[in-house]
Amino acid sequence: MHALLDAAMGRYRHNPTCVVQILREVQEQAGWIAPAALSYIAEQLGLPRARVEGVVGFYSFLHAQPVGRYRVLFSDNITDRMQGAEALLDALCRKLWVERGKTSEDGLVSVDTTSCTGLCDQGPGLLVNGRAIARASRERIEAIGELILARRPLAEWPPELFSIADNVRREDLLLGSRPEPGAAIRAALARGAGATLDEVQASRLCGRGGAGFATGLKWAACRDAPIQNVQGASRFVVCNADEGEPGTFKDRVLLARHADLVFEGMTVAALAVGARKGFLYLRGEYRYLLEAIEETLARRRAAGLLGGDICGSAGFDFDIAVHLGAGAYVCGEESALIESLEGKRGIPRNRPPYPVTHGYLRQPTVVNNVETFCAAAWIALHGGESFRAVGTPKSAGTKLLSVSGDCERPGIYEYPFGVTVREILRDCGAASVQAVQVGGPSGTCIDATEIDRRLAFEDLASAGAFMVFDETRDMFEVARNFAHFFAHESCGFCTPCRVGTAMLADAMDKLHGGHGSQHDLNEIHRLNRLLQATAHCGLGHTACNPILDTFRRFRPAYERRLSSFDFEPAFDLDGALAEARRMTGRDDAGAHLAAEP
């Protein structure tokens, strides 16, 4: 055991800021982090044991208890459910004789759910020991069950099981461009660092991760922020590939198909802000992309596009390391991502100060989305003016959309900003549309009367999720799924989000169970006001959005669930007697509570 641990720590030179990476590697090889292993890692890295235990307890994919030699996790986004994930999960549990959420008696297997794995266009998705599998079906689940029962190592499973499609349906500026590696860097070097930043500012590029902050402003603030005077200090460029918003999968495709463009953009950013070190923070669900990404990085180093004196420019040094996430949506928030990069629990920081002045290791840090870096590379090549010429006045350029749900052609669509929802629905082959969730659970839910609205910062801002629901779907169930997502992903730092998201999920379950009343709807609105006013970060601020949006537009889906318009307890008195009835074998009228007159 110590050999495995020493090797993992050795790969990261016993650097305590890499503890999440070390734990993830140990987990991958040993299946879990045993108590003695945890103590040893803490001791060797010079960290308090409890702090390392707290890190393990924070991330969904790290386990302080044994979880089965095969760990099967079904993606639990609403789109996976619409594609039949629940029935497949039950079928696999029956085949393997295992209870959902529990490890089998022989320690062979566990089956459970996880937050959206980003395979919505080819779902249901699942992860087996962290490896992504798409297009789950009766036959494929049957085959997976057989492979597990035969104890076949994952490496011997048919490669076809692990094939993931890109499903690019519409190309524009970014997806259509395949510049020669290094071209954007050379263009930026020819222009100079200052002029390159000027081009990015002139382009009016705004962040593609959802918040839409002006990229040029962010870069300029980072460039102008002083470096804290410590050994090995530097500015940092971080690519946020922690694509956790349910229904979003564009960054997966960009990294699979256009990794060079992403790294090109990061290198251009490094030149513009004066950074010497970069990180790609890749969500754990995309672990399967790691080897190809590392190969791309190695190829770029060999070609002089990373490392020292990049493109022959003396003193332009920059390199990129990949950090894998371990199952925590909140790490998509930039300051939580930085905490995670530093090997801590992914808790959003108090701001100010912001990452541009005090980011990774308290140094000036630029954090941008994968797509933003691709756009930056494009701008370095073609100039800010030509970028700004595309899109709308306040939304320059194009947007990648991850289209999923009820449509014939789910996948990746790149449109100039300003495209209407109607055009997208037509292109993807959606009929009888009831609703579209734009931007994922934290975005906006619109109904069929609003499909002439436009995708742009002026109207419907979006990080890229576009989930289509036809008239057969129950929009209450969509909102209930999202409420559970937020409760599961709340980091727990602040009171309103930690307790409030759990209460929201409870309230939705109460309505689902037929015990709801007007009182519960009022409570949901009260919780929303509280979360919006007091939550620590965007997760809490937006946690009520899906409920309020669907309530406003699909009120009957809620009201038909109300048992009365007055208060109704969640506790079912007659239901509580069910066990007694079963034990006594009675089911006559006298064994039931009389209905109130």
Place this chain on the structure above:
Amino acid sequence: MSDTQTFLLDGEEVPFAPGQTVIQAALAAGRYIPHLCYHPEFKPHGSCKVCTVRADGRTAAACTLPAQAGLAVESETEELKELRHTLVQMLFAEGNHFCPSCEQSGNCMLQALGYELGVMTAGFRHFFPIRPVDASHPDILLDFNRCILCELCVRASCEVDDKCVFALSGRGIGKHLIVNAESGRLADTEVALSDKSLQVCPVGVILRKRVGFAVPIGQRKYDLRPIRATALESAPRGPQAPGPCPSCEEGS
């Protein structure tokens, strides 16, 4: 006088020194803003959100909000009292708080804040979490049922005692306090009775054995004077601000 900067708190001027947050300046000036996880001896944490105020129209936690000249801060408004009331209700619903039988009754900040804000019931369904106590240590009892996750013991143990006896694990509603031992038992940690971490719990998680109920209920800290008054007494007067602590684990 001209170089003293001020902001407005509910319409009245409050002086502040550079680096102070709104709550630090307010308490130093004798103005109370309800709070739980803030402690005058530690760097502001910003997790309980009870000190939420409205500053220039936007809500923010007063403990982490830097004071700025001319800032218009509202605190004693109906809207903010209602938010604080709900937050305290949530904390009561989240843990297992049975005030009448609690050794800390009368010394408990959560209970005192409940009185201050007029909280009569939890108002929400109780979670009734299962949180076993840790009685392994000969002199100290840990009753996790009452933990409000303010992290004061975590901060004190790391920053003052240099031991990190306490830490947090889990996430969301499953977040919980743990101790620094492979066995998970307090008896197997380096904790000592003189530790700062044993003195900062605002509720009744960390208790000394064999000294309970030395002061009768009815004569305890908040029985005699409301929290609004005692909080001002323990706040440092004058414009000194605790320095930054890079080793704080969460939200630092």
